[in-house]
Amino acid sequence: MRTLLGLTVANIKSLTRDRAALFWTFFFPVMFVFLFGWIFGGNGDSKVAIGVVDQDGTPVSVGLEQAFSQVSLLKVNTGSLDAEKAAMQHGDISAIVVIPKGTGSATAGSPVSIQLYVDPSNSQVSQVVEQITAQIASGFNLQLAGGTAVVGVQKVTLQSTNLSNVAYLVPSILAMALMQLGVFAAIPLVQQREKGILKRIGATPLARWKLVGSNVLMRLLVAIVDAVVILGIGLVVFNVQIVGSVLAVAGLVLLGAGAFLAIGFMLAAFLKTEEQATGVVQIVQLPMMFLSGIFFSFDFLPGFLQTVARFMPLTYLGDALRQVMVNGTQVAPLGVDIAILTGWLVVCLAIAARSFRWE
Amino acid sequence: MTQSGEPVIGVASLCKCYGDIKAVDGISFEVAPGEVFGMLGPNGAGKTTTIEILEGLREPDSGTVTVFGMDVAKHAPSIKQRIGVQLQTVSLYPRLTVTELLDLFGSFYAHSVPTRQLIDAVDLGERAKARSMNLSGGQQQRLSIALALVNDPELIFLDEPTTGLDPQARRSLWELVKGLQAKGKSIMLTTHYMEEAAELCDRVAIMDHGRILEMGTVPELIGRRFKERAVFFDANPKLPAGQLGKLVGVTRAAVEDGQTVLYSLDIAGTIGAFLALADSLSVEPGNLGIRQATLEDVFLDLTGRALRD
Numbered sequence: 152m153r154t155l156l157g158l159t160v161a162n163i164k165s166l167t168r169d170r171a172a173l174f175w176t177f178f179f180p181v182m183f184v185f186l187f188g189w190i191f192g193g194n195g196d197s198k199v200a201i202g203v204v205d206q207d208g209t210p211v212s213v214g215l216e217q218a219f220s221q222v223s224l225l226k227v228n229t230g231s232l233d234a235e236k237a238a239m240q241h242g243d244i245s246a247i248v249v250i251p252k253g254t255g256s257a258t259a260g261s262p263v264s265i266q267l268y269v270d271p272s273n274s275q276v277s278q279v280v281e282q283i284t285a286q287i288a289s290g291f292n293l294q295l296a297g298g299t300a301v302v303g304v305q306k307v308t309l310q311s312t313n314l315s316n317v318a319y320l321v322p323s324i325l326a327m328a329l330m331q332l333g334v335f336a337a338i339p340l341v342q343q344r345e346k347g348i349l350k351r352i353g354a355t356p357l358a359r360w361k362l363v364g365s366n367v368l369m370r371l372l373v374a375i376v377d378a379v380v381i382l383g384i385g386l387v388v389f390n391v392q393i394v395g396s397v398l399a400v401a402g403l404v405l406l407g408a409g410a411f412l413a414i415g416f417m418l419a420a421f422l423k424t425e426e427q428a429t430g431v432v433q434i435v436q437l438p439m440m441f442l443s444g445i446f447f448s449f450d451f452l453p454g455f456l457q458t459v460a461r462f463m464p465l466t467y468l469g470d471a472l473r474q475v476m477v478n479g480t481q482v483a484p485l486g487v488d489i490a491i492l493t494g495w496l497v498v499c500l501a502i503a504a505r506s507f508r509w510e
Numbered sequence: 511m512t513q514s515g516e517p518v519i520g521v522a523s524l525c526k527c528y529g530d531i532k533a534v535d536g537i538s539f540e541v542a543p544g545e546v547f548g549m550l551g552p553n554g555a556g557k558t559t560t561i562e563i564l565e566g567l568r569e570p571d572s573g574t575v576t577v578f579g580m581d582v583a584k585h586a587p588s589i590k591q592r593i594g595v596q597l598q599t600v601s602l603y604p605r606l607t608v609t610e611l612l613d614l615f616g617s618f619y620a621h622s623v624p625t626r627q628l629i630d631a632v633d634l635g636e637r638a639k640a641r642s643m644n645l646s647g648g649q650q651q652r653l654s655i656a657l658a659l660v661n662d663p664e665l666i667f668l669d670e671p672t673t674g675l676d677p678q679a680r681r682s683l684w685e686l687v688k689g690l691q692a693k694g695k696s697i698m699l700t701t702h703y704m705e706e707a708a709e710l711c712d713r714v715a716i717m718d719h720g721r722i723l724e725m726g727t728v729p730e731l732i733g734r735r736f737k738e739r740a741v742f743f744d745a746n747p748k749l750p751a752g753q754l755g756k757l758v759g760v761t762r763a764a765v766e767d768g769q770t771v772l773y774s775l776d777i778a779g780t781i782g783a784f785l786a787l788a789d790s791l792s793v794e795p796g797n798l799g800i801r802q803a804t805l806e807d808v809f810l811d812l813t814g815r816a817l818r819d
Contacts (some may be wrong), residue, residue: 157617161606168605169640171512346601351657354565354595355618356587 156358158365159372166369175335176373177380180328184321184381187446188389191316198226199276202235202247211291215265218287219248224281234270245273246280257295259275278450280290321385322472323445326407327375330465333411334436340419341428341432350510359509367412374408375401382476395475403475403489407468410492413499414464439465444482464495515543516579518665518696523606524573526559527793533559535720536573541698543664546691548711549700550805556720558598558701561669565595577665591620594663596654598670604643608634608653611642612660619661632656632686632746648679655686666690668699683710704805716809728805735811736803738762738773741780744796745770749788757783769797771787 158321166172203219205212228235228244235247236396247268257263267284269277343349352362378400385391393400406464418435422428443465450461471488474481483491519541526534534556553600555683562568563575573709577589579736602611616622629638632652637645645653651671658666668687670793672680680703688712691697701707707714708728715725718752726732738761745765755763759776777800788795 154617156616159602161614163605164610165605285692343603346604347597347599348602350567351595351597351602352618353567354590354593354597355615356590356620357618 155361155365155368158357158361159368162339163370163372164366172335175256176328176331176332177377179331180324180377180381181384183324183327184384185388185398187320187324188317188385189321193305199279200226200228200244201226201280202228202238202244203232204232204235204247204249206252207250207254211255211295212250213350215250215254215287215291218290219283222283222287224279239268239270245270248284249282264443274329289363301305317385317389318391318477319448319473320446321381321389321391321468322476324470325378325381325404326382326442326443326465326469327445329374329404329407329468330411330439331436332370332374333408333413333415334432336366336412336415337418337422337427337432338425340366340416341422342425343510344419344510345423345425347510353509363416367409370412370422371408374404378404391477392413393476394478399475400472403468403471406492406496407472410464410496411470411500413496413503416503416507417499420503420508439463442466464492467491517541518545518578519544519547519698520574520576520579521560521564522574524560524563524575525571526556526563526568527571532720534563534570537715537717537720537722538573539715539722541665541696543696544691544694545712546687546697546699548707548708548714549698549717550702550704550707550714550809551700551717552702556718557717558669560717561667561698561700565593565667566590567786589640591661592664594661594666596658596666596668596671598673601650602642602653602657605641605642607639608645608656609638611653612656615657615660621662622660623662628656628659631659631689633682646679648675648682651675651679651683652686655683660689663695665696665698668697670700670702672701672703680706704809708805714805716805716812718813724808731805731808732803735808738775739777739800739802741768741772741774741777741784741798741800742769743798744768746793746795748791748793749795753787754784757782757787 159302166176203216205216215226216229219225228238230238232247232249235244238244239247249266249268251263251266253261254263254265265284265288267281269280271277275495311318349362355358369490382391382393382400414435417429417433418431422431438459442452443461443463444452444460445465466482470482471485471492474485474488482488517540519539521540522538524534524537525532537556537560538549549555549560551557559568563570564577564582566582566589569583578592580589582589589638603614604628608629612628616625629635632655634649636650636678637649642650642653655668655671658668671687672683673681684706687697687699691710697710698704699710711728713725713727714731715722716731717723724734726734745768749770751763751765751770754760754770754772757772757774758779759774759778760772761775762773764771764773772780772784781800784795
């Protein structure tokens with residue numbers, strides 16, 4: 152036990168004193184969380200900034216302006232038309248709503264039109280603002296006419312159908328980090344074999360399983376640290392809560408790390424030089440990173456790439472983590488995810504055990 | 511200086527092939543307790559393969575290999591507790607410090623020497639906190655020897671311990687090995703430096719192409735092939751070889767690299783006769799000297815080629 156712990160500590164020191172390894176294992180995933188967290192910014196938080204120009208100054212026009220302010224999706228800026236136009240040209244706001252003079256005294260006989268300045272090149276935002284404006288206008292029309300709305304819409308949110316981008320990304324990036332952690336384990340192993348470290352240790356009475364065990368233990372510890380850091384940032388910075396059981400998440404983290412470690416060990420069994428290892432590891436990890444539904448949903452992939460992705464273990468680890476963590480829509484049932492990951496673990500470990508060379 | 515007691519190493523008819531290449535081709539030898547036994551030979555002679563089979567790192571194809579009287583194949587774990595190993599060209603966990611590496615390796619053994627003591631023994635006190643990747647070649651080699659001593663072994667294997675070191679570092683390593691010998695450790699080392707074998711080893715086996723060509727103490731090896739010593743001087747036409755060959759004790763006269771060399775079984779008689787002859791002819795012989803055959807000559811004589819080529 153003392154030797155196993157001693158070796159594990161030695162492995163941890165070797166990792167934490169190696170800047171390149173540190174970057175890939177910790178900073179790279181953390182960077183991804185921040186980067187993609189900010190880029191996609193979560194559906195809930197990202198507001199469309201618009202300018203509202205009140206040229207009327209009556210209670211009605213002020214009421215209209217307030218109606219816009221109350222829409223949670225909008226961030227309303229008020230000012231003169233010229234100022235708002237300048238702001239739009241700067242890109243500070245995406246649309247301008249102009250409430251013209253005479254709105255307060257408008258009647259069925261002399262209607263006024265709310266003017267909407269939009270940018271046709273940003274059609275998504277334009278449509279959203281158009282719809283909101285139309286809704287507010289019709290609401291006002293009903294009120295002014297003394298009528299009551301017969302049909303209303305009540306919004307009900309289900310997390311599974313209203314998954315914010317960040318909530319999708321946090322478990323995905325955790326899966327990516329575990330994948331890299333495992334697959335990258337091939338590099339130090341090949342390095343240690345190439346340098347004769349494995350052989351030198353072979354000349355001591357140390358049992359070989361302890362040498363392997365210490366590597367596994369070290370990687371699993373790092374996996375836990377990675378998971379805590381990534382989920383912590385997700386929770387604190389981007390408010391992504393773990394909906395499901397924390398224990399289930401922990402179990403999946405260990406299973407995922409184990410499966411990818413087995414892949415790393417299998418690669419190490421066949422690779423001879425450090426240069427080979429660094430190259431092949433990238434060839435293995437990059438397609439998985441981009442095709443396994445980590446950065447965008449699996450459904451967006453064209454058919455044949457979906458087939459490719461269905462063979463990748465990362466697809467299932469990401470899927471399982473999203474299901475448990477944030478109730479994400481499933482690619483496969485959780486049981487299937489777990490079975491496939493276990494399969495990868497067992498098969499790769501068996502191949503590694505059969506083929507691994509100590510020198 | 512062979513000592514009594516059961517041999518610590520016993521090798522009989524050992525063979526090891528890599529594909530078609532016979533790396534070790536039926537060698538036999540024994541190493542006595544407290545003996546420093548050297549394997550001398552050029553690169554590719556089969557020295558490292560032999561030593562790694564003894565260390566339990568490789569399996570022999572045939573032959574018997576015992577360490578402390580135990581079959582290496584069957585008792586590797588208990589043998590490994592009692593041997594110290596220094597491998598050729600190994601850089602250990604590069605980012606661990608000297609102290610950390612010694613502590614780590616100590617933990618692999620049932621009994622280990624305190625790290626501080628090991629560091630002092632190899633004189634690495636000032637580098638105790640340095641990462642192994644930042645050590646000089648000589649320091650790395652000393653660390654590697656300290657690691658071989660971590661379990662206070664009875665038998666130490668040193669595979670080319672001074673290859674690549676500058677002369678000063680080599681000398682300091684030799685002192686270290688002599689100190690171990692004085693403590694009664696048995697040592698088996700390989701080298702391709704004759705001076706090293708001559709300086710350190712009680713007995714030497716000369717190896718080439720997987721076979722042991724000759725084995726014994728250094729004076730034995732030289733005496734067995736070269737009973738003569740040689741008188742040499744700058745070749746001079748006034749001193750004809752024909753006449754020189756008939757001087758007292760001379761077995762053979764030859765001209766090598768511009769020098770006349772007289773091989774003699776009676777070096778004192780030959781010198782006297784030669785000086786008298788030179789005097790009578792009024793010749794002052796240039797660069798006059800005497801030499802004895804070296805291990806290099808033995809190797810050259812055995813294989814027809816130089817040791818380091």
